[in-house]
Amino acid sequence: MKDLRLLKIIGLGMLMLILSACKAPPDDPPAEGAFKADIQLDWVPEPEFGGYYAARDSGLFSQEHLEVHLKPGGPGVPTLQLIESGQVTFGITTADNILIARDRGADLVALFALYQTFPAGIMVHAERGLHGLEDVFKEGTLAMEPGTPTFKFLEKRFGFHHIHVVPYTNNLSPFLHDPQLAQQCYVTAEPIAARRAGASPFVFPISDAGYNPYSGILVTKREVLIKHKDEVRRLIRAIKAGWTAYLKDPTSANQAMHQLNPTMDEATFEASSKIQAPLIVGSPGTPIGQMTLERWQTLSGQLVELGLIQPSDPQSAFEPSE
Amino acid sequence: MKPLSGVLWLPPLMSFVLITGLIECSIILMDLPAYLAPRPSAVALALFIHAEELLKATRHTGIAAITGLGMSAILGALLAITLASHPLIRRAFYPYAVFFQTVPIIAIAPMLVIWFGYGQGAVVAASFIVSVSPIIANTLTGLLSTDPALLDLFRIAKASRLDTLFKLRIPGAIPHFLTGLRIASGLAVIGAIVGEFVADSYEDGGGIGTAVEIALKEQRTDLVFAAVLMSSLLGLIIFWLVSGLNQLSLKYWHLGEFKDS
Structure with a gap:
């Protein structure tokens, strides 16, 4: 009997906790003043x-x-x-x-x-002498966040069978370390940092492949x-x-x-x-x-x-x- | 004890039904959309529909977590024995053993990738780093808390240091070691999943970490929770395995283990 009462109390407590956590979202800011x-x-x-x-x-x-x-x-x-x-x-x-x-x-x-x-692109080492985005998918490694529409688009368009696809974690060291590694980038960000770090990056914009x-x-x-x-x-x-x-x-x-x-x-x-x-x-x-x-x-x-x-x-x- | 086993399953089952029921009802009552809070029934459906991929991902993560935990067990125990061997060694190196406990994996992930390459190597390393600390700490406590009376007995019998270590201190430390291993079992799974966020190789679809990341990007909250459930399940399985090992090895030493686990 005592156990049952305890269960009830726990159940009630949980209900209250859930309800209080899910209170209606705050209203839009008042329109008075600015x-x-x-x-x-x-x-x-x-x-x-x-x-x-x-x-x-x-x-x-x-x-x-x-x-x-x-x-x-x-x-x-x-x-x-x-x-x-x-x-x-x-x-x-x-x-x-x-x-x-x-x-x-x-x-x-x-x-x-x-x-x-679309400012997204695939950044490669210029030394590889790749001519187009399609060359990125012929050999080497590609560091990219999985599951994004861009990832899916590239997978469907070029296929990932010949390359090693690995996570990208907003860090340049794997790129700087491996001359065969290509990675996702924003043309406005990573290439500048990579050049600063002594690499010679080359970027293929995703928009050129038809995803824009x-x-x-x-x-x-x-x-x-x-x-x-x-x-x-x-x-x-x-x-x-x-x-x-x-x-x-x-x-x-x-x-x-x-x-x-x-x-x-x-x-x-x-x-x-x-x-x-x-x-x-x-x-x-x-x-x-x-x-x-x-x-x-x-x-x-x-x-x-x-x-x-x-x-x-x-x-x-x-x-x-x- | 046997007839009680059916009853033992009842409380967790009841709490499960109660909690999921409450969440389901609350979400329906408050009309919360799926991308803010997925219904348990939607999560169950996602588990069912994506069972094959999720099981594959769980196996992938499970292999890495068990390997990481195994390495933690062996290296952690050896480290603890080394640290216990002399107070000077302990004072010199123990602070650095604590280091493992505080390493934010994300910060050293790029290094792990460069040292071990993408794939299971780096994932196992992440699992090891996250899970080794409790094993070192617990085993060391066990090794240092040997009954002084028994130590005296060994001294009187003129036992060698090695004999004292293998016949008294190590056997005495085993319950502590196993407690550490049980704590580490959950951490090994977390370590492996975090490792997968940064170093998984997608060739065979990847592990739970990758599944979570893909589901997040696709804005599939039901699938995110389904993957989280699989990781909990994996944690439970490893915990049970370790507990089984616990009972097996302590059968003859510590009957108390049976009473409350």
Whole structure:
């Protein structure tokens, strides 16, 4: 009898624990005064967020009557889950992640796409004299995070039968150590570091192989977009102005980000912001941050082919800019 | 004791049904989407659908964890015996043995990869590094806590140091060693999985660490939890194996072992 009572108490305790842990997510910030918005970055402050810091530091957000808080991220920050659970209002991610999350039931909307060209690539040692991305898959080792859409795309397109595929852990030593090792990279980051370390890296962009999702996307959930349409419009306007200013002169924003991320030195900030500029601007006449239905459809089709999502119309996955 | 064995299974089974039932109901009641909290039934379904890959991954990780644990057992015990042999040696080297306990595997992972290459070598090394500490610490405690009266007896009988070590101190330290081994069994699995995050080779699909990473990237929370369950299962199996070894080897020395394990 005593055991039974104990069981009941434990059961009740557990129920209460579960219920209290899963309380309803906090409401959106109050609309009175300046509109408060968190933007969850998916990495530490680096040039890929330059326009956001430029907008913050030159008062573009407050001009639009917005109180924006930029939250630096790191490896494995669950941006989309944070947005969906209401812990942050906006976040930065890539288009493929948005479509996969939508397929899993999250109603997320892309608002602004920074990179018109996907900045991901495969970095090899120039000494190998490889002529194209296909040569990477003929011999040697490839260090890459498994399970990403890019991984699946390359596996399907080139096959991994002739190479040794191993994890990539955001560290260059295996690359520097092994002349036959190729690795995933962002063209704006690892090649600069590898060159600094004395290697001569050569990069094959993934976009050249036909996989080119929008990235550096500002994303939110539909609920926010519906409730705060005007605030979102003002936010995008400020972000666009921030990026335009950053592309013109990244110096002061780079300095501000260097303060927050001192492990990346100022020369690297400068080099990286130079490399990323053409990926942002895209073809002449394309306004900054713009997205087209056609490209979302191409991506959606590719993800269906890779078995990552069910077929669906990506029309509502993004908000066309004005 | 035999007739009780059926009853012994009942409490864990009851708590399992209760907890999973509660979680399932809470998720349904609060209408939580799968990517925030997968339902236990969805996890069970994922376990069923992906049984083959998950079992393969578990075997892959299991081999690495058992090898790592085995190395920990042998090298840890030898290290403990060395440390116990003289107070000076102990004072000089014991602090460095503690080092193993604090190594963040992620930080030294690139070195492991360079020393052992990608694949099982580096994974076993990670499992070893994470699991060796409790074995050293426990075995050393056992070796140093020999009954002084028995030591006196050996001295009176003019037993050699080696005789004292093999016939008195080591047998006396075995229960401590096995306790260390039981603690290390779970750590060996964790070590292997963390090792796989950084050094697994994907040729045969990889281990549980790789399965978790892929499921995370594909935003399949049900599959993530299914893989986590497999790692718990693996931990339990290794724990049972060690406990079995425990009972077998202590049968004649320590009858107390039977009463509460």
